[in-house]
Amino acid sequence: MNPHVFTLLAEATADKPIDPFVINLVIFVLAIALGVEVITKVPSTLHTPLMSGSNAISGITIVGALLASFSGTFWAFGVVLGFLAVVFATFNVVGGYVVTNRMLEMFKGKDSK
Amino acid sequence: MLNMIYTTQPTLTLALTTKDWLGLAYLLAAVLFYLGLKMLSKVTTARRGNLVSALGMLVAIAATFFQISGGETISLIWIVIAILIGGGAGLVLAVRVPMTGMPEMIALLNGCGGIASLLVASGDYLRKSDVQLVGLDWNTLLAIGLATLIGGLTFTGSLIAYAKLAGSKLIPDAPVQFAGQKALIAVLGLGSLALAGVLVAQPGAWYVLLMVAALSLILGVLLVIGIGGADMPVVIALLNSYSGIAAAMAGFVLNNSALIITGALVGASGIILTNIMCKAMNRSLMNVLFGGVGGAVAGGKGAADQGQARSFSIEDAGIILDAARSVIIVPGYGMAVAQAQHAVKELGQQLESRSIDVKYAIHPVAGRMPGHMNVLLAEADIPYEQLQDLEQINPQFEQADVALVIGANDVTNPAARHDTASPIYGMPILDVDKARTVFVIKRSMNPGFAGIQNELYFKENTGMIFGDAKKVVSELSAELSAS
Numbered sequence: 001m002n003p004h005v006f007t008l009l010a011e012a013t014a015d016k017p018i019d020p021f022v023i024n025l026v027i028f029v030l031a032i033a034l035g036v037e038v039i040t041k042v043p044s045t046l047h048t049p050l051m052s053g054s055n056a057i058s059g060i061t062i063v064g065a066l067l068a069s070f071s072g073t074f075w076a077f078g079v080v081l082g083f084l085a086v087v088f089a090t091f092n093v094v095g096g097y098v099v100t101n102r103m104l105e106m107f108k109g110k111d112s113k
Numbered sequence: 114m115l116n117m118i119y120t121t122q123p124t125l126t127l128a129l130t131t132k133d134w135l136g137l138a139y140l141l142a143a144v145l146f147y148l149g150l151k152m153l154s155k156v157t158t159a160r161r162g163n164l165v166s167a168l169g170m171l172v173a174i175a176a177t178f179f180q181i182s183g184g185e186t187i188s189l190i191w192i193v194i195a196i197l198i199g200g201g202a203g204l205v206l207a208v209r210v211p212m213t214g215m216p217e218m219i220a221l222l223n224g225c226g227g228i229a230s231l232l233v234a235s236g237d238y239l240r241k242s243d244v245q246l247v248g249l250d251w252n253t254l255l256a257i258g259l260a261t262l263i264g265g266l267t268f269t270g271s272l273i274a275y276a277k278l279a280g281s282k283l284i285p286d287a288p289v290q291f292a293g294q295k296a297l298i299a300v301l302g303l304g305s306l307a308l309a310g311v312l313v314a315q316p317g318a319w320y321v322l323l324m325v326a327a328l329s330l331i332l333g334v335l336l337v338i339g340i341g342g343a344d345m346p347v348v349i350a351l352l353n354s355y356s357g358i359a360a361a362m363a364g365f366v367l368n369n370s371a372l373i374i375t376g377a378l379v380g381a382s383g384i385i386l387t388n389i390m391c392k393a394m395n396r397s398l399m400n401v402l403f404g405g406v407g408g409a410v411a412g413g414k415g416a417a418d419q420g421q422a423r424s425f426s427i428e429d430a431g432i433i434l435d436a437a438r439s440v441i442i443v444p445g446y447g448m449a450v451a452q453a454q455h456a457v458k459e460l461g462q463q464l465e466s467r468s469i470d471v472k473y474a475i476h477p478v479a480g481r482m483p484g485h486m487n488v489l490l491a492e493a494d495i496p497y498e499q500l501q502d503l504e505q506i507n508p509q510f511e512q513a514d515v516a517l518v519i520g521a522n523d524v525t526n527p528a529a530r531h532d533t534a535s536p537i538y539g540m541p542i543l544d545v546d547k548a549r550t551v552f553v554i555k556r557s558m559n560p561g562f563a564g565i566q567n568e569l570y571f572k573e574n575t576g577m578i579f580g581d582a583k584k585v586v587s588e589l590s591a592e593l594s595a596s
Contacts, residue, residue, distance in 0.1 A: 021252040024365055024373055031374040034147065035381025041154040044477055044502050047386060047484030050153055051353050052219055053163050057146050058226045058357045058379040060170065063139075064233035064367050066177045068240065069192055078239030079188070083195050085232035090199030092225040097167045098207035099218055104160040106212075106491040110498055 049103045056096025062089035131180075138176035139371035145169025146375055150382070156497055173371050212492040213449050216345065216481040220275040223352040227267025230359035231326065234260035234366050238322055251313045253366055258309025258325055260362035265329025266336065267355040273337040274348050278481055286342035294339055295403055301332050340402065343446070343523075345481045347390045347401045354383020386483050393477035393503075395529075395540040422558065425576035427585070430552055431592035437514035437550075439470040441506065443543055444486050445479045447520015447555070451582035457519060458493035460590045467593070473499055474506040474516075474543050476524040507544050516548035518569075520555070520582045526567045536565060551575040554585045 042050050069082025146169045152162025181189070210218045234257045241249060276284040305328040312321045340348055361376025363369075391398050434440065442461065448454060461471045473495065479486045487500055501509075510516060518525055521543075528535040529542045545551050546569055553570060555577060560566045569575055578585050 019250075020368055021250065021365070024368065024370070027370055028361060028365075028373050028377050031143075031377030032381045035150075035378040036385060038147065038150050038154070038378075039382040039385045041151075043154065043156075044389075044475070044484060045156060045487045045497050045500060046153060046159055047389075048215060048219070048482060048488045049159060049163070049484070050150075050382065051350065051386065051483060052215075052222065053153055053166060054150065054379045054382045055219060055222045055226060055353055055356065056163075057149075057166055057170070057375055058353075058360045059229070060142075060146075060173060060372055060375040061226060061229040061233055061360045061363055062170075063173050063177045063369060064237070064360075064363045064372055065229055066174070066181060066192060067367060067369075068233050068236040069188070069195065078236045078242075081232045081236035081239065083191055085229045085236060086192055086195035087199040088225040088232065089229035090196045091203040092199075092222055092229060093170055093203070094200040095203030095207040095218070095225075096222050097163065097170070098204055099210065099215070099222075100163045101160065102207065103212070103215070103488055103491070104163055106488070106494075107156050107159065107497055108491070108494065109156065110496040 045107070049100050049107075052096055052103065053100040056093055056100060059089050059093035059096055062086065062093055065089045135176050135180055136370065138172055139369065142169040142173035142176070142371050143374040145172065146378060150378060212454075212488055213452055214279075215488055216349065216485065217275050217278040219349055219482060220271045220278055220352065223349070223356045224268045224271030224275065226356035227264045227271060227352075227359055229264070230356070230363045231261050231264030231268065231329070233363045234264065235322060235326060237366050238319070242317070242319060249316050253368075254313045254316055255309060256362050256365035258312045258322065260359055260366055261322060261325050262305050262309060262329045262332075263355050263362060264359040265326050266333035267352055267359055269330045269333030270337040270348075270355075271333075271352050273334055274345060274352065277337075277342055278345060284338065288341045289338045294335065298332065298335050298403075301328050301335070305329060305332065336402065342481065343478075344394075344401050346478050346483050346485070347387055347394075347398070349482045350383050350386035350390055351398075352383075354380050354387060357381075357383055390478055390483060393541060395537075422570040422577050423575070425552065425578050427578065427588045427592050430576065430578055431589060431596060433550055433552075434464065434469075434515055434517075434589065435467065435593060435596055437464075437469055439472075439509075439513045440464055440515045440517060441472050441474050441510060441513045441545075441548065443474045443476075443516060443518045443521050443525060443545055444490065445476075445519065445521025445524065446481060446485075447522075447582050449480055449485065449489055449520070451520065451584075453519065453583035453586050454489040454493040456583045456586040456590070457490070458495050460586050460593075461495065461499075463590045463593045471499065472501055472506065472509070474510075474545075475500050475502055476521065476543055477503060479521055479524055503541055503543065510544045510547040513548040514550065516545040516551045518545055518551065518553045518555075519586065522555075522560075522567055523565075525553075525569050526565070527572075528565070528568050532568075545569065546572055546574070549574065552578055554578045554580065554582050556581060 065082055065085035069079055069086050146166050149162045149166025152158040238257045273284060277286050305325050308321050308325045337348055357376045357379025361373050361380060364372025364376055464471050475486045490500060523537055525543050525545045526537060527546045529537045529540045532538055551574055570577060
């Protein structure tokens with residue numbers, strides 16, 4: 001057997017908290033499974049709003065952008081990148097939600113006429 | 114060593130409970146996103162779903178602001194300025210873009226998400242390089258590399274897709290391919306992955322990250338430029354997925370569960386759409402990405418050996434439509450180009466007023482993005498119940514008196530069913546040729562996107578009506594109302 005496996009086992013049995021990376025990986029995999037489950041049920045009629053809507057959601061990078069653009073040493077290059085990240089991510093979020101709403105507004109059935 | 118690093122983090126000691134609350138707020142946001150996506154699966158709840166999801170975003174942003182508040186005010190002012198610029202631009206574009214411009218808009222949004230992830234990851238790397246780079250885990254470094262790579266190629270890939278969809282003169286709609294393109298893509302792709310590995314081994318090597326970023330931008334261009342315009346539904350769905358995965362990678366960098374969950378949801382959504390689009394064309398993803406279908410392909414049968422297509426006048430077509438009991442309208446990209454959706458709606462009403470049954474047949478890859486036709490017809494106020502997908506509508510063509518094809522081509526080519534030599538053989542098509550009469554509105558006899566002539570046009574029950582889709586459809590309505 002690979003010695004690494006033993007090392008891992010030894011670490012797990014010791015009084016050591018789980019590496020956040022492992023927890024993150026668990027979350028990631030479960031979220032993908034959940035995503036597949038939900039999205040499969042979306043009818044083809046709604047594929048475009050689904051794309052723009054999920055696109056707006058992927059603008060969640062704004063959270064990272066906000067965290068990155070905030071720093072004590074302000075004029076550091078990293079913070080400038082953060083500033084740009086906030087601009088793009090906000091564009092993504094606002095544009096995505098508004099355009100999705102505009103589209104969904106138009107989808108009407110026979111009853112709503 | 115590790116302990117030292119942790120104790121130098123200023124917030125950790127006093128803010129433990131605050132951090133927990135923040136984690137819960139992010140969880141709430143993620144749940145709201147999930148519910149929002151779930152509600153998007155029904156037309157009746159979709160709009161509320163979008164609002165629920167937007168509420169989730171508000172929660173996440175508010176929590177983040179709470180986290181950074183109390184910091185330097187200068188920094189906060191700049192953040193507000195950034196939000197105003199990005200939000201203002203997004204709002205203006207989103208309100209102004211016409212429904213026909215939706216594919217470009219979505220490509221642009223994808224690109225912005227991608228570049229944001231790249232900037233977040235590399236910005237975070239630069240910030241940490243001041244403080245504590247040596248203590249960074251291998252997985253954080255790897256995530257930084259991957260977020261940069263995926264974010265970068267999503268950005269330039271989306272820009273190319275945007276240019277193609279917007280009909281820019283700079284980038285042709287047809288695939289641009291050159292010798293060794295695939296090999297170059299493979300080398301660049303593997304090379305940038307290897308560089309991400311180098312970054313893990315040498316955390317301080319910032320120039321390696323710079324190289325990853327540069328390669329990713331080139332990769333994005335190369336990947337999309339070789340793909341033809343009609344394959345854009347697949348490309349947009351795939352880029353959508355990439356933007357989600359990039360966000361998830363940024364989440365790994367920042368150790369933020371909201372980003373990870375959300376990125377994964379979006380990534381899954383994009384992959385599923387990509388898969389649906391590929392199946393609808395009976396092609397593998399590899400074939401779409403590297404096949405270069407849609408150029409001036411010389412292959413395929415010419416018009417000559419298939420006999421003569423019959424041209425119909427508006428008057429003759431009007432008489433046949435007037436006598437029909439059921440009509441199935443088949444819209445395609447040509448309807449979008451001619452912006453004929455409102456004219457189509459009028460024609461539909463005109464037919465219905467004569468108690469003719471009207472349905473719309475929507476092929477999954479009709480248009481330039483998933484669901485393109487549905488959005489356009491919805492804009493024209495056509496009830497979504499009348500729109501039927503491939504499986505629903507195909508058995509109904511046999512009973513239909515008229516199939517009216519408006520600007521659709523390859524998705525109606527019967528060769529896909531029987532001609533094993535045809536490049537589109539095996540692709541699920543709309544069986545329009547089974548209707549008693551088929552009318553095809555088309556500008557000329559030019560072959561469709563796949564570069565092949567459509568044998569539908571030479572069938573004896575097919576009549577061609579040449580002209581601009583909008584003009585012809587309006588004239589048909591006028592003809593009907595006059596008779």
